[in-house]
Amino acid sequence: MGSPQPSGSRFGLLTATLLTGVLAAATLVAPQSASAATLTIPALQGGKRVSAYNGQTVVVTGIVTAVRSTGSARGFWIQDPAGDGDPATSDGVFAFTGGTTPSAKAGDKVTVRARVSEYYPGGSAAGGQSLTELTGPTIQSTLSTGNPLPAPVVLDSASIPAAYAPTGSLEPLTLRPTVYAQDFFESLEGMRVQVTDARVVGASNAYDELFVTAKPDENPTPRGGTVYGSYAAPNTGRVKVASLTGSFPAADVGDVLTGATTGPLDYDGFGGYTVRATALGILAAHGLAPETTRAQASGELAVATYNVENLDPTDPQEKFDRLAAGIVTHLASPGIVALEEVQDDDGAADDGVVAADRTYGRLIDAVTAAGGPAYAYRQIDPEDGQDGGEPGGNIRVGFLYDPARVGFTDRPGGTSTAAVSVTGAGGTAALSFSPGRINPGSAAWNSSRKPLAGEFTFQGKTVFVIANHFNSKGGDQPLDARVQPPARPSETQRAQQAAQVNAFVKQLLAVQADARVIVLGDLNDYEFSGTLSTLTAGTGLTDLPATLPAGERYTYVYQGDSQVLDHILTSRALTAPDYDIVHVNAEFSDQASDHDPQIVRVRP
Structure with a gap:
């Protein structure tokens, strides 16, 4: 996450x-x-x-x-x-x-x-x-008693300024509500406000909250959301809605709260300014449907990545079945699937268990029950408690692959602490271990998942796939921080992690300039971030989300911002990749995971 x-x-x-x-x-x-x-x-x-x-x-x-x-x-x-x-x-x-x-x-x-x-x-x-x-x-x-309530202030494109906030410490400053959006909202703290016919840009969650936009034309996605495309543009029209009426709709992105949603404007720190609705607009469903990508052709290798959100055998069968449907139906059974957030066999129980055979087995069984291939898997168990995530869960990255289409080159020696290296002769690269972890002893991976490199073959050609799950944004200040711009201390570790993967890719390319390399996974950072710049520098890797139209660049929705956290990157040898983000989760109140999967089809 x-x-x-x-x-x-x-x-x-x-x-x-x-x-x-x-x-x-x-x-x-x-x-x-x-x-x-x-x-x-x-x-x-x-x-x-x-x-x-x-x-x-x-x-x-x-x-x-x-x-x-x-x-x-x-x-x-x-x-x-x-x-x-x-x-x-x-x-x-x-x-x-x-x-x-x-x-x-x-x-x-x-x-x-x-x-x-x-x-x-x-x-x-x-x-x-x-x-x-x-x-x-x-x-x-x-x-x-019985007095009429003060008329609400209308939140809309005309009333909310386009500029977000002044820079520096905001607390000493006099509010300028006609200049800055954050000053405008602060000047209404505790007052009755209203949004009318407000489009949902962040689906209802388990806490009976959703996000709407008071500016329907602000950075829209084709499916009804609001895309986050720059640190300098935090989307001033987003506002959270929570109800004081005791009822709350199950709303998806693109739905509309028709009529007036009215109530006092609150601030809670977990999403910023919030309309505590005493009157909630009537939900008009937009009818957003999960997407389905096309199947791979006979000469194509389809490689996907999917964060399965703390999957473990204690989860209900429904979650396994829905993830399996995502792989089989919506991703069209890729040849390779990199998974993130696979937990150990007893989930959050903190008892020293690190093996995840039951977790993978249940997912593979669900895939075959859904009509998909009999996937095999490759992974390396982490050391207990060393890879972050939910305490006791021991999340890790791993691979599913379809042996009927794809080969995996097994080379023994890969352990939780052994660093994979690049070998090769005659201009052909290979991995010392397959699968193998990239420099797991580096401080860059403290309390974070270690990348997993695997050597695959497809129609006689070798493809190197590197699965990643970089450290999360936990500890970063919120967008509405009282010092602007907000501090993002988590970026420091992601920059170190990106540099580690960058160096490993360069080692592959130094041995074999035309090596076919796919780097993918939950990188927990944006396409415009320094993390991605560090990862790609000097490698020729192409970050595929950045090749999409701006409004389609998102795999995750957080506080009403549709944003890229998951990525697939390809080396120059993999020409004309056919890339797709498959929206099946992030925009919906009923989710199998909080991330959308994505897929690339290449002809090695």
Whole structure:
């Protein structure tokens, strides 16, 4: 998996036990004042991200616009119905009651005494912005009930600026909501907002969240999503939707929430600004269908890569069957399939087991039951606990291949710690071990999967295939970080990993300039990234996702951004490759994996 942050938040998505620690660490306040200042809500919010009244006790009056009465982060939103006329100062604020159900009702006009605090979802160290909120609120009086709610601010192409955010530390800066999208959203924190006929760009997840775009023409994909094509263009129209109504649709990319989706604008750090919908648009299905690629011709070798998302024998048979259908039906039974995230035979049980024979066996059985070939597999068990991923799972990369079409050259000696090398004579390259791991002792692979090189034959010709799963983006700051541009520390290790694979490919080409080489797998980075530049430098490798039209370059959807994380690269000797990303998972609420597979057909 490649997402830099987990989905979910304190708002009913984390356990109460975890929540207690997160809140304690993430809410930063100054010492509480003994007296209380009577303020308007816009004065409380001010024109910056952090309230000037942080840590102080205040009294404010407003209309209750929404109530969250379940989960561990209950509370209510109040809004000044008149405001102060300043677009930089929000007229709304969230009052956090913790596990206590609020007594307030929407439409109540209330006077509230509370302490002002700045809550950093996920903790301050995660790098996200803060949410100004009222903690420990006491309703001093209910002045009236049944009041009309303030009109929502419409989020659309006209209201959201095209520029994303200023650079540097954002907290000291005065908001410029007509200039920067992040300032615009921050200026509406806690206020009622609305999106209309909003297209879904990130499918519904297990936490009853989805992403829509308020800018339907912003970097669209042909299938209804929004493509992420540059660090400089984070797609300003994306906004998360979560419901306060208790019901939520199973939406796929391209579906539309017709009519108005309305509610207070929240910030939770796990997807950024979020409409907590009190009114949810009616889902109109776009009817997006999984794709199917064409079958390989008799003279073609089809090679695919598929991240099977922590597959292990404890998974339900349905997952094996759906992955098998993806291989047989949607990928048309490739000659070779590189797999990522294959777990050991007892999955997440952390008991020293590293073998994965049962995992491969169940998948191969499911493939043959689906009408596919009787694949063989090749892989090397990792050392226990050394390759990252889910603790106890011992994920690894490996190969399936169809012996009826493809040969595998077995050379013994490949172990979890032995480094494969390039041998050869007379201008013909070979591997010292097949399969073999690339320099597994290098610090580049600490707590990360080691690449697996295999020597295959197809119609009398040798093809070298290198399967990869680079380290994830975990630990990177979110796109909406409070310091812009966000820090991406995970790139350092991927650059080291890319350099290792680059050096190995160069060794193959130094022995045999026309070596047929395919590098593929989940590289956890974009086609425009430094990781890919490092990997390809001086090798002549072509990164095939980058050859597609910009709107079609994606294998993964994260927080409404359709993006490339998985790649296939080919050497110069493999001319005119026929490449296809096969969209069967990432755009759908019902997924067999969070990644889409991809395939290349070559004529060696």
